[in-house]
Amino acid sequence: MDKSYRDLFFGEAQEYLREINRALVKLEKEPADLESMNIIFRLTHTLKGMAATMGYKELAEFAHQLENAFDKFRSGKIDFNLEVMDVIFESIDAFAALVDDFRENRPFSIDTALYVSKIEKIIARENKGKVIEVKKIEEDIKIDIGLIDKFKEEGCEVLRVAVVLAKDCFMKGVRAFLVLERSRKMGTVVKSFPGEAELKEEEFDYSFEFILATRESREAVQKELFKIIEIEKVDISIFDLTGLDKFEKKVKTNVPYLKKIQSMRIPVERLDKIMNLMGELAIAKSRLVQTMQAKDYVALEETGYIFERLVPGLQDELLKLRLLPISYILDNFPRVVRDLSRSEGKEIDLKIIGSEIELDRVILDDIGDPLIHIIRNSVDHGIELPDERIKSGKPRHGKISIKVSREKGHIILEIADDGKGIDFDKVVKRALSKNLIKLEETINIDSAKIFDILAAPGFSTKEEVTELSGRGVGLDVVKNTIESLGGRVELESELGKGTKFVLTLPLTLAIIKAMLVSVGEQIYAIPLMNIRETVKINKNDIKLVKDLEVIRIRDEVIPVIRLSKELNIKSFKDASAAISVVIVEGRIKNIGFVVDNVLSEQDIVVKPLSSFIKKVKGITGATILGDGGVALILDVASIR
């Protein structure tokens, strides 16, 4: 199959899965919403057709089974309780994992049969009109680990026995009971699945399992159980807890919430615009040749204007191609919040505003994880448990809101919760005890300072580290990621009221405004976003404070760094009296960079560096200048 079809398939599959997830979250909130179920069914059906066309047999087969199941959900009177929803969510995740396996051409990471059987069980059960508490045998067994160890110490073998009864068997409940009774003659039945009460009430299909601690051999147990009639199959295996761990891990780890954007769709309209501009550009080019041949300088100047109009237009249109609505990321979040709040026992509503706003694809790819981290922080540390909330006079449901807005060349992302807020005193105390700050710094503490503390590596205020928010790493990663994109993170928090993170991001990374400066023979570009001002000073204005060179501007003491020294280049102007300083804004401190000359301000196209020089300190990329020369772009954050 052609590679372009392949890309198309995976791009679309990703899109459909996202839509399915969205519909599922909606369905869970409004179980009566048949439309959501229809969407899920229809998309699964489409996925099946696509997978079959691509020749992905296993994928098509799985989709087919899911489709069947969803069809039954659609027609049957299924109660979409949490447990049912969990199974559906898990299956969709498994399907997504399988899609990934196909994309990466790697062996399958999931066992589709497991999910299919789970769904079938639910359908079989739900269709009877009964809702029975079914616990995974794995979960139940956890409680009994101590018991199982005890049996092992006593020299018993602990077996997991799976029994399938004949389909024509009458009174299967009693039959199951007989199997258990007979097993008890050989040892101890630790646990059965479903539980014995359910078995007795015939609330199971024809198979059940139990854990048997016995001194008999597996063969003996099997032989004895086969003495009972109407038993079709008896599978006995050593009950293995390590195996269980693996099983659970597998289920858990194959769910990355966010996927890198692999391909994107472009509206035909945008392509047409670009084609038009290109056409005009081609005409302008031939006009340029003509006027040059004719040496008609007036016409040449006019032609220059035409280029000046066309090229930025083309640039703009091409840039827009890289823009994607932020919903690409945010659409995943209802699901993230659902899963996280469930595992934390909290009730949280997520509100998203402005998800249609567009952002550069590269930025979108990078902000997903930081956003998830902030959301996790809100779920884990911010929003209180329902009871706590009611006690403090808040509505039972916590609220998290994500608001996206555009402001000049920036995108502002506000993530706010109405949780308990950050206890500044507690943070400060802990920071002191961990020697993260000095005592004199605790005067005039504000939310910016608090954020710095929280983002310091290895800081966590919650007594025990939860699975959710990681191990104290997190906010520092959030901060670094956003800053490396040329953005900023700010924190606002009020105790008892809630916490708000404000992320400011550039619209795009591809083209930035920059100040060109020279140091020795080299030209460097400093992103304008980072620059506060440029000043000319006298050599004598630089003073030494504890081996640090500083200058004083309007009563502000600013440390200066000589770029020639920092980057190890020979400066032409070391000895001269007049010195140019570019003052760069840091969130904590401003820094002055001493350069030879400040050249000009212009739009530059950011080109990534090849991997072999990517890690050079102080440089983030390069750009090609008007005269064909290359200027390196300074990474201000890493130098200061």
Add this chain to the structure above:
Amino acid sequence: MGTKKRILIVDDALFMRNLLRDSLVRSGFEICGEASNALEGVEKFKELKPDLVTLDIVMPKMEEIDGISAVKEIINLDPGAKVIVISALAERKLVQQALIYGAKDFIAKPFTCEKLLGVVRKVLGE
């Protein structure tokens, strides 16, 4: 196998006794006795010492002995006794009780001839 296995049928319905006897005899078992109530069943068990007993779980009480207590009695007399309980579908609790007392297996009415022979052979260990 040298000798035919001897079976005692305990059932209050003549129809059932005949059905059971015909099916079992045709398959090479010996019906050593029949009883039409629980009390008689226990007496015959003591007297005949059969290899296997089929016992209807629902029978009228005779001197405080019904189907379920007959199972208990028989197992008390011989813990190794092989009792197959025959019951109708709705009698789950009774059958469970019988199994707790030590009945080896059960068969629910209506049953096919194969099923009957299957359970009898399995309980006899054939």
